[in-house]
Amino acid sequence: MTCPPLIQASLLPVQHGFFTRQGGVSAAPYETLNGGLGTQDRLEDVQENRRRMAAAMGVELEQLVALRQVHGADVHVLRRVEDVWSHMKGHEALPAGDALVTDSPDIALGVATADCAPVLLASEDGRVVGAAHAGWRGAIGGVLEQTVEQMRLLGAEGLRAVVGPCIGPASYEVGEDMHRAVLEQHPEGERFFVPAVRDGHYQFDLPAFCLSLLDKQGVRSAWTGHDTLAGRQFFSHRRATLKGDARTGRQVSVIRAGRVG
Secondary structure: OOOOOEEOOOOOOEEEEEEOOOOOOOOOOOOOOOOOOOOOOOHHHHHHHHHHHHHHOOOOHHHEEOOEOOOOOOEEEEOOHHHOOOOOOOHHHOOEOOEEEEOOOOOEEEEEEOOOEEEEEEOOOOOOEEEEEEOHHHHHHOHHHHHHHHHHHOOOOOOEEEEOOEOOOOOOEEEHHHHHHHHHHOHHHHHHEEEOOOOOEEEEOHHHHHHHHHHHOOOEEEEOOOEOOOOOOOOOHHHHHHOOOOOOOOEEEEEEEEEOO
């Protein structure tokens, strides 16, 4: 079994990977490395895809954690591999939440996305890691701040984070309702919007918004620069919806504690 392609960032001192949609076994419209347990893909295929990702991180499938993501701000802290819940029964059996934190090198944290921002975090010494699913709702709801807080409670210092492949500012057209919702929570957020071609719409810079939230928390951070809508190597819910079929897979971003190099 070959390792699926993945994107890595030098800023993170630990084993990690932003996987693409390539290197798996799923059939259309989920081809091929679909890691989304909540999709309508065959569970057997999703589990095989996740097994390949786990192997790339040096762990077994059972050690790669998944959540039933709900666009909120709940963070699950796992200290031992015995704390990891089974995802063998599928998506509905998983606990709800949008971020994970651990200081155990025996656990690989994973979040699934298809336009939302995956954010991987690590302490400077690599002892504590986190993974967050940050769509705009979760971002304004505090998922990144909560993840940072839980990591610091485990003793994390010198935090750094990388925002992975997500919908980019040139691709993310939003309406006035979303614009208003962001500004209600973050009045300074107007700088992340520019007028779109359509009246009453805006282009929103989700990765820059996430970076600003991390910066406020004293976290050194960067974006990989990959736009999921523009990049065909990624799953994109918006691209699928624009084509008239909202079914699509989810790429998974994974991180594991323990400094490398």
